[in-house]
Amino acid sequence: MNRERREQLRERLRGLGFDVVRFAAADTVVDRGLREWLAAGHQAEMTWLERSADKRLDPQLVLPGAASVIVLGVNYWPGREVAGTTFARYALHQDYHDTITPALKLAGHAIEELCAVGAADYRYYVDAGPVLERGWAAAAGLGFRGKNANVISREHGNWLLLATILVRVPFAADEALAATEPGRTGLFCGKCTRCLDACPTAAFPAPGVVDSRRCISYHTIENRGFVPRELRAKFGARVFGCDECLAVCPWNRFAQTGRSELLARRHDLAQLGLVELLRLTPERFREVFRGTAVKRTKLAGLLRNACIAAGNVWAADAPDPAGGRPAAAAELVRLAGHESPVVRGHAVWALRRVLGADRAATDLATARAAETEPVVLAEYVD
């Protein structure tokens, strides 16, 4: 397919709100060790990554006859810092899966019209498909793969969400950023190691490799059960996702403000206080997080995360200028009687950090004696 047609399509897709539109040939090898990563157990409990590994490694298993992969980037940098580190920046929007998908549908129509193909000739995904999105993005020259594992754009920094379209049309491919060694991790990192040094949980066994078992993003978003005790104190105030290894990257200084046409900002989420999160009821959870990525944790997951954050923010030796500690402790006592054992366990852990083990035991025993909180403390004592 000639370059003119590719450029026409690029313009159409940019017009739909995508900030970056790049093309790769579907026979490009974009795997740099998925099976080794899985064999090392770095996927933690994300067993769906193992189940879909064959497809991730071979686009022909996803769309037989695929000739090109179109990689789309959506910039989510709001142009200024939003106060608060409780939610990862991408989560301060309506769920991007929901807001980007309609544009992908329109992108499909544009392909049909410009290339005279049918709906069966392409498949699109945003995040959830069996596609190595970062690999395709690097191959198509959208950016380079940083030591933080993220694909970093020289125009948008670390703040690009990715989507892909597999298509049976052979477009001329765009070039990767450095044709000589396109697969090298940290191609434009130089000697910098800021992201590796900044990771609170030492989740990088090697540059560019994330061990999800140690990653705060994994635990606060994907893990449904107990968070390893030895990691909890390192989570800080984070309750959903983690941006630390992205935020410290010097390439962000080049980030343009996102047009945000395919995103609906929800900066109000950043205003939610931690005590408010501890007090979430099922109704309030639905009301606040409807249509956002945060709903993925379900209420119990978010309460668990809020307990960990409260245990860190109001740890006994931490300053408490705003005086939130007593209110947080009261909520933790209440959550120690929550119906979910995961919430109960993390509430007790946090209470022991906030009040000290003796006072936590007394408060819980008092609550139990009043038969308001049916927690069995012994189960959770370490």
Ligand code: B12
């Ligand atoms: C599983 C997953 C996670 C896991 C594991 C993360 C990881 N590093 O693999 C967890 C839950 C921890 C996670 C966290 C986050 N994630 Co995530 N995640 C995914 C998902 C669904 C699959 C990633 C995967 O396959 N991992 C396995 C590893 C081995 O694969 P990989 O890192 O992609 O590397 C492979 C290829 O890229 C290739 N490759 C590597 N380098 C190069 C270089 C070249 C030139 C080539 C050709 C190929 C190549 O080889 C590797 C092995 O096959 C993707 C969406 C998708 N469908 O791809 C989003 C995705 C990677 N996540 C994303 C984001 C935004 C995040 C977070 C920032 C969210 C947050 N704020 O909390 C963090 C960042 C953590 C980090 N530093 O990686 C974005 C990344 C956007 C970008 N610009 O890079 C994606 C693409 C989602 C999206 N559609 O936008 N995530």
Ligand code: SF4
């Ligand atoms: S997302 Fe956070 S915990 Fe995960 S690798 Fe990056 S800095 Fe470490």
Ligand code: SF4
């Ligand atoms: S922080 Fe430094 S080492 Fe990490 S990805 Fe950015 S430039 Fe590379």
